[in-house]
Amino acid sequence: MSTKSPTEADILRPIKNTSKTYFILFAVAALALGIFLVGWAYQLYEGMSVTGLSDWGTGGGVTWGLYIGAFIWWVGIAHGGIILSAAVRLLGMDRYMPVARLAEMLTLAGLSAAGFYIIVHMGRPDRMVTSVLGHYHITVNNSPLVWDVTVITAYFVLTATYLGLTLRYDITRMRDDLPEIFSPIYKVMTLGYTKEEDDVIERMVWWVALAIIIMAPLLLHGGVIPWLFALLSTYPGWFGAIQGPQFLTIALTSAISGVILISYAFRRAYDWDHIITDDVFRGLLLWLGFFCLLFLWLQLQQLVSGSFSPTTAHEAATASKLSHPAYIVPITMVLGVLAFIFATTIRPALFTKARAIAAAVLVLVATLVEKTYFVVAGLWYPAFNIYEATPGDYFPSLIEMSSVLGTIGLVTLFFLAISKVVPVVELHAVEHLRGDHGHGHEDETHEHESEPEVKA
Amino acid sequence: MSADDESFHPLGKEWESELETMLDDTEYDSDLGMEMAQDAMRVTKGELSEAEFHEKYHEDVMDEFGVDDRPTEEAYEAAQQEAKGTVGRMLDAFDGDGDQSRRETMKKMGVGAAVGLSAWGASAAPDASFGSTQEGDAADDDNDGLQWGMTIDLERCDGCLSCVSACSEENQLDQGVNWMYVLRHAEDGQTADDLGNHPAGGYENMLVRPCQHCTDAPCEKVCPTTARHTRDEDGLVLTDYDVCIGCRYCQVACPYGVNYFQWDEPDVAYEDIPSESDVLPDDLDPEDAVYSEYDDMGDRWVDGRAPRGVMSKCTMCPSHQDGRRGDEMVGMTACESACPPGAIQFGNVNDSASDPEKYASNPSRGRTLERLSLPSADEVEEELEDADGDDLEAVLDAVSFDGMGDDLVDNEHGLGILIALEITGEHMGEMGESEGTANLADYEQQVLDILEVVEDHGLDLGSQEVLADLRLADAPEEEEAEDENGDEDENGDEDEAEAEDDFEGPDEDDAQRLIEMFAGTAPSSFKLLEDFGTNPNIHYLGNEPGPNAEQVEGPVAYDSLELTDNRKDVLDDSTVTGGLY
């Protein structure tokens, strides 16, 4: 643990310095995105037949696959970021203040990636606006897909507002140190700023945070996203009330993992050991363990209720889970992560940052595979399973697989770009760490180590 | 049942209160309706006689509905006959004159009272469900508007795939896009070898699967664009190819797996649809093959193979139903006209005169009409010219009715069946109001024409003797029989006279039996996955596949007709795998 005191210069470093690694990372991310864009262009040119998808029923395949799995995955990642940040504000979880803004940014990036997937998944993306908006007043009454688009948009707007409001404070104060070329952006962002507004903004942000923290679990990942599936009684693998909580726990595991990875990357790149402390990682890891536990617990519920005395179709769906690697492997991975985190609480020495990173990566891979399996296997085992071609086959095409790398590249580029324009750590966090708010961070560290779960 | 709860109705309290609500919605006195329904139940249970029932309500009914001039004594007499209190008879008693049909009376009384009274029937058949009561009413009531649908007789399907082929030709579908799909299935532990022919002429365990054009279509509900919609005017569930964004949620939400996405450029270009198709006239404007008129929205592209990137499925040929291709194609689909055994009956399922409703209400009769190869009336007339007289024997000698169907035992049966078809026909020769063509109505008309020729020749087909010889009525009683019976001498003459006068025409049961002997019966019928609340508009005759049923090899292979069964075989060719997997 560093004893350096955080300064404004620290949080300005990403804006002011650009290393070779930055350019390399930028190039790699752009390449990943580029490869996918080429693949997508080919898909637009040839048609969706370039994917591994087909029709379910007599068509021997599934009509939703990796694109939809990855869509849910990104919404999940996006989801937790802002919840974490809202929790900092509402529940006083100050320890995470240094990563709160990164988490908010992850939300915007994740939602963008998810939105991109909606378009990529579509047969006629050119009609998105005319067909969807043109009939919105009718379709919003019935179509869970329209609910999804609505809530995701609302969520994006709320998060952007939230971020924008909190940035006004920082930008005004650091305006002189910020690069001149972006001044038009800063001007717009700080339009009409006065010192007196700080309190008002603080209160507004609090309300927005409240809206987010209520809306996210109830509407987004515990609501409209699982409802895409859970409302369809003809798919035993999907149907039922448990998908709300199940999706939410999966989303939170992936979101925390995402925050761990992003925070670690910034800490490493800009020597922020004294800002994003080990303590943050310990805390995040504990939360990750908690949500992994819920994740697995709800999976267990599904396995038990799907095995004890299921309907014929439900039995087939459960049997597939118990035998398909795309289910067994991710569940084992999450179980492993949970075991590790549990072990670190008994023997804190087992914690290392490398292991925390590994845990986060495992969870992210596991949730992506599990979500894709969930989508695909639902369609494999419908109630009407008479067709010889049902369950069908599915293996994603190279273009579909490249979309995952492409969207990761997109999110990386988003962070690389935004970190050049605005501070990714709040000025408040620095002030807080310096003890401007009345308590030093040594005390905190001490408390956290003895009773991390309570404080977390 | 009602005995041990407070509800008078065998379907229980809940149903009763529903009934009450329905009654409240009609313009007539709901208390009266409920009371009548309640007493109707008492009549069934024997607590009240029919005469008492009529006595009690005569005045009320007069006040309320303005009919009921039938004397109560008559009702008493009716009750005296071995009464099987049916709703129909009870209601008939209120009929003013022959003109006012029972249906009209029921309508006048309002649905609630009518359905309430039909509880009566339900108590006789304890397992009659609310659903079937309701269905019965819907079939009876032609007022529900046009809803295209089908009755599919699975026991007549021989798996020839003619319908699949015809659909594919009509719509110029890509390989593997099987809007119409026919499969054979086996239950757990069975194989294709365990399955054989069905006595009705098809194969066992067939399933013919078009889109069910559900009244409560989940596919429509989930669509984010309204591209998937139900046409108000005729209940068809269609996709507007110009609006669909290809999200495929409809395919996901449909429980039946009938949707086919257009994953890439269709094989046949739009302008080539008519010329490439074997069944469309080459000079047809493609627009007349694929566009459809809407009352409120003008023309929409909803038929034929889909363009790239949008969803498609069986459409039930709206281009036919709209009359764009001539009136004679209204009420017909490509698959229906292609099906050799006539297993597919398309029409307005809300009209009891339509093919599907005629067929479903009496499958034996429907099968008979489809199976007979009827001679033309002219042929029969010609044959009759050489007849040796105008009695039954002479007619049967002259005309070979046994040529109509291979299973016919002899000529007598042949003529008998024709008469039986007329006896059992409720809408002989009629078709549904909205239809321009109807197979069964055509066949019925042919039957009528033949019978007319025979009658014109001089044979009285309504006479008891002829009908008795054809086993469609009891033989007239003979004098000796009475004479021998000393005890009844007194009344003998009267009886005889009565018998002559009272010949009430042919025996419907005998007629039905004759038809059933020829074509068999279809004891079970079902709608597919009805418990998911989709309200499908395909009515199947035959056995419903069990929960463990699995498709097995069918009698005819898809590729033998240049069709593709599993579309993935085609689509896999364009999947980008880099040759790695």
Ligand code: SF4
């Ligand atoms: S079967 Fe029903 S749910 Fe399926 S596509 Fe047809 S109308 Fe829609």
Ligand code: SF4
């Ligand atoms: S694929 Fe087309 S018709 Fe089907 S739900 Fe999506 S927009 Fe509607």
